[in-house]
Amino acid sequence: AFYSFILKVTDLTAVPSTNANNFIAGFSDTSGTQATGLQRAGGRLVIKQSGVGYVLGIGKGSATAEYAYDTNAYSVGAVVYVVVSYERAGGQTNVNLWVNPAAASFGAVSPPAPVASITNGVPTGDMNPGGIDSFVISCQTATMPSCIIDEVRVATNWGIVTGGSPTFPIAITSDPASRTVKAGDRVSFVVANSGPAPAYQWRF
Numbered sequence: 656a657f658y659s660f661i662l663k664v665t666d667l668t669a670v671p672s673t674n675a676n677n678f679i680a681g682f683s684d685t686s687g688t689q690a691t692g693l694q695r696a697g698g699r700l701v702i703k704q705s706g707v708g709y710v711l712g713i714g715k716g717s718a719t720a721e722y723a724y725d726t727n728a729y730s731v732g733a734v735v736y737v738v739v740s741y742e743r744a745g746g747q748t749n750v751n752l753w754v755n756p757a758a759a760s761f762g763a764v765s766p767p768a769p770v771a772s773i774t775n776g777v778p779t780g781d782m783n784p785g786g787i788d789s790f791v792i793s794c795q796t797a798t799m800p801s802c803i804i805d806e807v808r809v810a811t812n813w814g815i816v817t818g819g820s821p822t823f824p825i826a827i828t829s830d831p832a833s834r835t836v837k838a839g840d841r842v843s844f845v846v847a848n849s850g851p852a853p854a855y856q857w858r859f
Contacts, residue, residue: 656682657816658698658790658809659738664709664731666801672704674722677798678714682741684782686789696791697781698741698750702800707731709800713739713752715773716781723771725754738816740766743786748776762819 658680670677681696699714705728712724729735738753751769760767790809793799810816829847836842846855 656787656809656811657738657740657813658682658807659736659816660807661734661805662737663734663803664702664729664800665803667704667709667731669798670702670704670709670800671798674703677702678793678796679799679802680790680792682782682787683789683791684785684787695782697748697787698739700737700739700752711737711752711754713750713771713773715748715750715776721773721776723773725752725770727754727770741787748781749774750776756817761817762814764814766813
C-alpha cells in the first residue's frame with residue numbers, strides 16, 4: 656500500500672534532533688477509536704531536526720527504534736511531496752520513502768529508487784496480521800511539527816498514488832467533443848489519455 660501528500664512544515668519547535676518517534680503519518684490496523692492514541696502504525700513517516708531545517712525518515716513500526724532517514728535536509732516553509740509504501744511479505748515488513756520524486760515518474764508502472772528504506776524488517780510493532788484498516792495523520796504526538804498537509808492520496812500502487820488514473824495504466828481522460836458538420840465535409844476528433852499511448856479505433 657502507498658500514501659502520498661504535499662507537506663509544508665511551518666514550525667519545528669517541538670521536534671527533537673534525535674531518532675525519537677516523531678510520527679507524522681502512517682497506516683493503522685485500527686479503524687475505531689483508540690483511547691490512548693495510536694498504538695501501532697506501519698510505514699510511519701517521521702521527522703527530526705537537522706541544523707536549522709529537518710530531515711524526513713521512514714519507520715517500520717511504532718514499537719521499535721528502526722528508522723531510516725533521507726540524507727537531504729529541508730527548510731521550514733519549503734513545500735515537499737512525500738510518498739510512502741508499506742508491504743508485509745513472507746513474514747517480513749518492507750517500507751520505503753520518496754521525497755520529491757521526479758515528476759516523470761508520476762503515474763508510472765514502477766516507482767523510482769526510494770531515498771530511504773527498511774527491507775526485511777521483523778513485523779513487530781507495526782500492525783496486526785490482519786493488515787491495514789486505515790490511514791492516519793498524527794495529532795497526538797508531543798514531538799509532532801506544525802505543518803500543512805494537502806492532496807492526500809492512498810492507493811495500492813505507485814501509479815495511482817502519484818496521480819495516475821484508477822484504471823491505470825491506460826485511461827481516456829478527455830472524450831472527443833461532439834461535432835455538427837455538413838455531409839461531405841471533413842471533421843477532426845481529439846482524445847486524451849493517461850498512461851502509455853494506446854491504439855484507437857473510431858466507430859460510427
